[in-house]
Amino acid sequence: MIAKVPKFTLFYIHGIPVKIDITVLIVPLILYGLPAAAGLEPDLAFIVAATLGLLFSLLLHELGHALTGRTFGLPVKQVVLGGLIGYAQLGRGQASRGKTLAILAAGPATNLLLFLLVWIIHATPPLSQFGKVDFSDSSRWLANSVEFVAYCNLILFVVNILPVLPLDGGRILTVLLRYGLPELATAILVAVSGLLTSGAVVILNPGYGFILTLFGIWLFWVNLRLLLQIMSTRLRKRA
Numbered sequence: 525m526i527a528k529v530p531k532f533t534l535f536y537i538h539g540i541p542v543k544i545d546i547t548v549l550i551v552p553l554i555l556y557g558l559p560a561a562a563g564l565e566p567d568l569a570f571i572v573a574a575t576l577g578l579l580f581s582l583l584l585h586e587l588g589h590a591l592t593g594r595t596f597g598l599p600v601k602q603v604v605l606g607g608l609i610g611y612a613q614l615g616r617g618q619a620s621r622g623k624t625l626a627i628l629a630a631g632p633a634t635n636l637l638l639f640l641l642v643w644i645i646h647a648t649p650p651l652s653q654f655g656k657v658d659f660s661d662s663s664r665w666l667a668n669s670v671e672f673v674a675y676c677n678l679i680l681f682v683v684n685i686l687p688v689l690p691l692d693g694g695r696i697l698t699v700l701l702r703y704g705l706p707e708l709a710t711a712i713l714v715a716v717s718g719l720l721t722s723g724a725v726v727i728l729n730p731g732y733g734f735i736l737t738l739f740g741i742w743l744f745w746v747n748l749r750l751l752l753q754i755m756s757t758r759l760r761k762r763a
């Protein structure tokens with residue numbers, strides 16, 4: 525489904541095509557809506573800077589996967605940046621479980637590093653205050669953008685390591701379970717973990733509003749379909 529979204533090539537990094545799909549338009553739209561929701565004028569400089577900052581963060585995340593994969597000798601086909609989901613498409617090759625784990629962890633790790641970098645430079649302020657945008661002072665647009673993007677990187681890190689497919693955390697859980705379990709049991713457990721975790725995200729939504737709720741619902745739907753698919757193939761095999 526994601527592969528069908530129209531996209532175009534932005535540039536090449538080390539021969540890897542970096543593409544962008546049209547869903548990225550969601551990013552400036554959400555940034556436009558943030559001050560409006562607080563009853564304030566949208567700040568164009570903030571929207572542009574924060575959009576670029578978020579796309580840069582997504583690019584680093586996907587390059588983390590892509591370049592780690594390439595280090596282990598896997599061919600990298602493309603990196604795609606989208607508004608809701610991005611991915612690094614690696615070609616088929618032999619990578620051990622340990623190397624696969626490293627490739628998967630490299631994406632979220634770049635987001636954590638980016639967050640820590642800005643947070644430490646800002647003398648580690650309390651997280652409840654860090655990243656809160658002061659829309660009433662438009663001269664602060666650059667500081668607002670940097671802190672906001674850094675805070676988003678913390679969210680990107682946390683969301684991506686959730687044990688839910690198709691996120692990195694779900695894939696990491698799959699690889700880890702395969703150390704001791706057969707393929708079918710692993711697939712079922714990972715889908716169940718996806719249902720429970722995405723269900724918890726929807727119910728316990730920690731105040732990030734409808735975007736996280738919608739994302740949680742979408743993840744729940746994806747994992748429900750996965751589980752039903754596993755069950756129906758199993759029943760067909762039995763018949």
Ligand SMILES: [Zn+2]
Nearest residue numbers: 589631632692
């Ligand atoms: Zn990733």
